[in-house]
Amino acid sequence: MINIPKGTKDMLPNESYKWNYIKNKAREIARKYNIKEISTPVFEHTELFVRGVGNSSDIVNKEMYTFLDKGERSITLKPEGTAGAVRSFIENSMFNEPMPIKMFYFTPCYRYEKPQAGRLREHHQFGVELFGATGTRADAEILMIATDFYKSLGLTPKVVLNNLGCVECRKNYVQKLKEYFSPQINEMCEDCKNRLKTNPLRILDCKVEDCKKIINGAPKISTCLCDDCKNNFNNLLSVLNSLKINYEINETLVRGLDYYTNLVFEFWDDDGINKAALGGGGRYDNLVEELGGKSTPVVGFGIGLERLIMYMESKNIVFEQDKRLDCYIVSMIDDDVMILNIAKNLRDNGISCETDLVNRSVKSQFKYANKINAKFTIILGEDELKNNSVKLKNMDSGEEIFVNLEDLVNKIKEN
Numbered sequence: 001m002i003n004i005p006k007g008t009k010d011m012l013p014n015e016s017y018k019w020n021y022i023k024n025k026a027r028e029i030a031r032k033y034n035i036k037e038i039s040t041p042v043f044e045h046t047e048l049f050v051r052g053v054g055n056s057s058d059i060v061n062k063e064m065y066t067f068l069d070k071g072e073r074s075i076t077l078k079p080e081g082t083a084g085a086v087r088s089f090i091e092n093s094m095f096n097e098p099m100p101i102k103m104f105y106f107t108p109c110y111r112y113e114k115p116q117a118g119r120l121r122e123h124h125q126f127g128v129e130l131f132g133a134t135g136t137r138a139d140a141e142i143l144m145i146a147t148d149f150y151k152s153l154g155l156t157p158k159v160v161l162n163n164l165g166c167v168e169c170r171k172n173y174v175q176k177l178k179e180y181f182s183p184q185i186n187e188m189c190e191d192c193k194n195r196l197k198t199n200p201l202r203i204l205d206c207k208v209e210d211c212k213k214i215i216n217g218a219p220k221i222s223t224c225l226c227d228d229c230k231n232n233f234n235n236l237l238s239v240l241n242s243l244k245i246n247y248e249i250n251e252t253l254v255r256g257l258d259y260y261t262n263l264v265f266e267f268w269d270d271d272g273i274n275k276a277a278l279g280g281g282g283r284y285d286n287l288v289e290e291l292g293g294k295s296t297p298v299v300g301f302g303i304g305l306e307r308l309i310m311y312m313e314s315k316n317i318v319f320e321q322d323k324r325l326d327c328y329i330v331s332m333i334d335d336d337v338m339i340l341n342i343a344k345n346l347r348d349n350g351i352s353c354e355t356d357l358v359n360r361s362v363k364s365q366f367k368y369a370n371k372i373n374a375k376f377t378i379i380l381g382e383d384e385l386k387n388n389s390v391k392l393k394n395m396d397s398g399e400e401i402f403v404n405l406e407d408l409v410n411k412i413k414e415n
């Protein structure tokens with residue numbers, strides 16, 4: 001037997017209703033905000049992620065699925081959803097269209113990391129990107145989209161926010177961090193030592209206990225913000241208050257990617273049981289330019305679907321089932337033409353039905369109809385068919401009636 005690769009998971013037919021439920025909710029939210037769907041390839045040129053996600057990120061350094069294709073091109077399976085959307089925005093000259101451009105996607109993402117609960121080497125994301133708008137209203141709207149989505153699933157995670165400042169603020173802050181960490185860097189982990197050289201901001205992300213103690217005393221970004229950055233952030237907070245969006249500021253939140261400017265955020269379990277963020281995002285106003293496009297601000301988020309499903313299961317949230325099967329045809333006769341034409345007529349009229357394909361006895365056909373939860377069974381018996389009629393059984397009430405074949409579709413649709 002050949003097994004599934006480590007860190008991946010099948011979506012099985014008997015679980016697909018959970019995915020459908022979540023995706024339908026996401027599409028419904030997208031419709032309300034007038035966001036259109038985009039789909040980009042699973043693989044891109046490696047350079048896109050090296051330049052987009054950033055050289056100093058763990059993703060690019062350690063976690064990418066990169067290989068040479070048969071034409072000797074370096075190709076990478078996308079580790080996140082944003083870079084591909086931005087590449088497409090630039091390549092298709094969307095910056096020439098009226099702004100904002102809003103798009104959403106469902107995409108698989110690939111990261112070579114140690115598999116653990118809720119962290120897979122292939123996972124799927126629901127993401128939204130909003131191009132061409134800066135300011136409070138766009139920031140608030142992106143947070144509203146995400147919180148509305150969670151709410152539609154019966155969840156109210158807390159929004160954890162931070163403001164990383166504009167390019168100028170960042171420069172000052174990074175300088176302060178260097179001055180603070182340099183004298184004590186030998187007491188910190190190897191990753192932090194590297195981060196001090198490549199991207200000191202990411203030291204704040206370190207989960208090693210000894211590092212955390214030092215990080216706690218580090219200067220706060222809020223002490224380095226210029227007036228514009230300060231005012232914009234305060235503005236956003238007052239809007240979030242008025243919208244009753246539950247948030248908390250966390251000044252060590254930097255997120256693992258290099259491309260963020262100003263706003264970053266994550267969504268966390270409101271009761272603190274879940275030990276990982278349910279999703280996150282922020283603003284990346286320099287990313288389009290960095291990838292060769294005309295300077296365009298972007299704000300967006302991504303939400304991992306596997307982790308979301310796990311979380312919903314842990315909260316005993318009921319996933320709506322797919323639509324129930326309308327009817328199952330129980331056949332007491334052996335007449336392929338008759339059976340398949342009745343089935344065809346039902347399906348042509350929009351009614352879902354199944355018929356026996358594996359030669360079950362009549363008794364086990366009934367059992368099976370029960371098991372698959374069909375609303376009706378249609379019983380084809382020799383005598384009835386002579387009079388052009390069949391027996392229709394309502395599987396919930398047990399009620400049975402004789403129905404003329406011509407009336408079958410209407411009778412089922414009546415119920």
Ligand SMILES: [Zn+2]
Pocket residue numbers: 165166167168169225226227228229
């Ligand atoms: Zn600033």
Ligand SMILES: [Zn+2]
Pocket residue numbers: 188189190191192206207208211
């Ligand atoms: Zn560290």
